[in-house]
Amino acid sequence: ATAKAAGKPSFDFIEIEAGVDQTHHVAEGYDTQILFRWGDPIFPDAPEFDPLAQTAEKQAKQFGYNSDYIGFFPIEGSPDHGLLVCNHEYTNEELMFPGVELQDSKTAAFGKMTKDLVDIEMAAHGGSVLEIRRGADGRWEQVKDSKYTRRITAETPMAITGPAAGHDRLKTSADAAGKSVHGMINNCSGGITPWGTWLSGEENTNGYFWGKLPEGSVEAANFKRLGIGTPAYAWGKFHDRFDISKEPNEPNRFGWIVEIDPFDPTSTPKKRTALGRFKHEGAAGLTNKDGRYVVYLGDDERFDYVYKFVTDGKVDPANRAANADLLDSGTLYVAKYNADGTGQWLPVVYGQGPLTEANGFKSQADVLIETRRAGDLLGATKMDRPEDIEANPKTNRVYVMLTNNNKRTVEQIDSANPRADNKFGHIVEMLPDDSDHASTKFAWEVLVRCGDPSVAEVGSTFSSETTKNGWFGMPDNCAVDSEGRLWVSTDGNNAKATGRADGLWAIETEGEMRGTSKHFFRVPTGAEMCGPFFTSNDESLFLAVQHPGESEDEKKPATFEAPLTRWPDFKDGMPPRPSVLVITKKGGGKIA
Ligand code: FEO
Ligand code: CA
Ligand code: CA
Ligand code: CA
Numbered sequence: 001a002t003a004k005a006a007g008k009p010s011f012d013f014i015e016i017e018a019g020v021d022q023t024h025h026v027a028e029g030y031d032t033q034i035l036f037r038w039g040d041p042i043f044p045d046a047p048e049f050d051p052l053a054q055t056a057e058k059q060a061k062q063f064g065y066n067s068d069y070i071g072f073f074p075i076e077g078s079p080d081h082g083l084l085v086c087n088h089e090y091t092n093e094e095l096m097f098p099g100v101e102l103q104d105s106k107t108a109a110f111g112k113m114t115k116d117l118v119d120i121e122m123a124a125h126g127g128s129v130l131e132i133r134r135g136a137d138g139r140w141e142q143v144k145d146s147k148y149t150r151r152i153t154a155e156t157p158m159a160i161t162g163p164a165a166g167h168d169r170l171k172t173s174a175d176a177a178g179k180s181v182h183g184m185i186n187n188c189s190g191g192i193t194p195w196g197t198w199l200s201g202e203e204n205t206n207g208y209f210w211g212k213l214p215e216g217s218v219e220a221a222n223f224k225r226l227g228i229g230t231p232a233y234a235w236g237k238f239h240d241r242f243d244i245s246k247e248p249n250e251p252n253r254f255g256w257i258v259e260i261d262p263f264d265p266t267s268t269p270k271k272r273t274a275l276g277r278f279k280h281e282g283a284a285g286l287t288n289k290d291g292r293y294v295v296y297l298g299d300d301e302r303f304d305y306v307y308k309f310v311t312d313g314k315v316d317p318a319n320r321a322a323n324a325d326l327l328d329s330g331t332l333y334v335a336k337y338n339a340d341g342t343g344q345w346l347p348v349v350y351g352q353g354p355l356t357e358a359n360g361f362k363s364q365a366d367v368l369i370e371t372r373r374a375g376d377l378l379g380a381t382k383m384d385r386p387e388d389i390e391a392n393p394k395t396n397r398v399y400v401m402l403t404n405n406n407k408r409t410v411e412q413i414d415s416a417n418p419r420a421d422n423k424f425g426h427i428v429e430m431l432p433d434d435s436d437h438a439s440t441k442f443a444w445e446v447l448v449r450c451g452d453p454s455v456a457e458v459g460s461t462f463s464s465e466t467t468k469n470g471w472f473g474m475p476d477n478c479a480v481d482s483e484g485r486l487w488v489s490t491d492g493n494n495a496k497a498t499g500r501a502d503g504l505w506a507i508e509t510e511g512e513m514r515g516t517s518k519h520f521f522r523v524p525t526g527a528e529m530c531g532p533f534f535t536s537n538d539e540s541l542f543l544a545v546q547h548p549g550e551s552e553d554e555k556k557p558a559t560f561e562a563p564l565t566r567w568p569d570f571k572d573g574m575p576p577r578p579s580v581l582v583i584t585k586k587g588g589g590k591i592a
Pocket of ligand 2: 387
């Protein structure tokens with residue numbers, strides 16, 4: 001049923017036309033500035049980008065590939081000067097390297113990938129910390145000689161902390177203590193904490209591991225549950241730690257939430273094992289009314305779960321150092337959605353319920369290393385690919401992006417996942433009992449079922465005020481602006497799937513206009529839309545364009561020589577470059 005929407009809209013902008021072409025489009029009256037492109041030199045001594053002469057050493061001083069999460073930390077409270085953090089989720093070798101078509105283990109056994117190219121990929125993963133400032137002309141620029149500039153790569157030393165640190169299942173020949181690891185990989189969305197750190201979720205880490213486990217390994221079921229064993233990258237061919245026949249515990253050191261202090265470029269990033277190990281999408285949270293910090297976590301796989309983590313300790317706003325290890329102690333929960341609109345958070349705690357030795361768990365470390373299996377045993381609700389989850393501090397409502405699930409059958413429908421072959425995804429809204437984010441109870445409802453409302457069999461529920469441009473499919477990342485309004489970015493729209501590019505939509509969540517969506521920005525062909533992140537005054541909106549020019553047809557992959565677009569440079573010989581952008585209003589003012 002389509003809701004009636006007759007109220008006053010809270011978004012003023014004039015929406016753009018949905019569609020797909022070679023470039024990006026923003027609503028009239030707004031400016032798009034391309035801030036950082038893949039390969040841009042970010043240190044004073046970094047070399048200029050030359051795609052035909054790229055090396056790992058150069059790449060480690062240049063902006064990385066495919067940003068997903070973007071966060072901004074004000075310096076001295078300024079919305080116009082601060083640290084921008086961007087992760088670099090993954091690489092598209094077919095668009096980065098001349099003469100290298102899309103590689104995988106099934107086709108050419110990564111025959112075109114050399115060690116030099118793999119090392120470039122490893123240096124293009126991870127993240128960047130950049131000091132940026134907005135000038136009197138309204139444009140942003142990097143402070144090039146900043147003491148904060150940092151590149152994190154797949155080789156950056158990191159600590160492993162929390163209940164699983166030091167466990168035998170995390171020990172390798174390079175790390176007999178099981179407490180340190182090199183790099184973070186496939187970092188998807190994330191969050192920033194009120195104590196000024198950056199949280200980043202390691203997502204599809206399975207694709208980086210090569211080889212076969214030794215016969216009878218205790219990790220066989222664990223690795224199967226995470227899809228380890230079908231490599232998408234050639235790293236294991238040249239680096240033993242990515243070959244599970246040689247280092248069978250290395251995958252257990254990936255798939256965590258990483259906490260990074262962007263204000264100390266010499267700090268060691270920390271993998272916080274208390275928050276569980278799975279295909280972490282994001283890590284947005286808020287300070288609960290009792291002072292504890294609560295992080296909402298999605299596990300992006302068909303039929304996987306929604307989680308939250310509640311710290312034991314309270315956030316100390318007056319003493320930054322006191323919060324340094326807050327994320328090492330607390331309780332992880334997994335969500336169960338009941339048909340009557342209520343729900344429970346089930347503790348993912350060793351010794352409780354089925355999480356005992358009878359099921360192979362000897363400690364909380366075991367529970368965390370195999371978080372998914374714990375969720376299975378607890379009877380959590382199997383969701384349609386949980387992506388970003390954001391809490392709205394104005395209303396305490398929590399929005400869960402469920403991007404799609406083409407494998408759900410009619411028999412597998414439940415009230416929280418109400419469509420079989422769910423191609424377009426939906427958004428679930430949760431409200432904790434007593435607005436207490438530490439509560440184990442919540443109420444929930446579906447905010448919107450996505451897809452084209454003019455096609456009856458899609459079963460979309462955008463409001464009747466939503467125009468033909470205003471609907472979207474495949475919600476992925478999201479942001480709540482300072483007014484408490486929801487913005488949703490998408491991944492998976494293209495000419496074939498929906499006749500439109502991915503982009504950013506603003507959706508009403510309150511009052512009579514609830515369920516009304518409007519189109520603000522769209523990406524060039526082949527790309528997905530990431531970020532989004534608003535400065536505290538809503539005057540600057542940071543967005544990321546991932547994998548522009550990538551083919552939507554797996555049988556006809558685009559290449560360095562023939563990408564779908566050469567955005568954003570549009571120069572012969574220059575491949576498309578994933579980039580981070582900032583949107584501002586012409587003449588100044590809020591994005592609204
Ligand atoms: Fe990296 Fe779940 O998207
Ligand atoms: Ca995502
Ligand atoms: Ca987000
Ligand atoms: Ca995505």
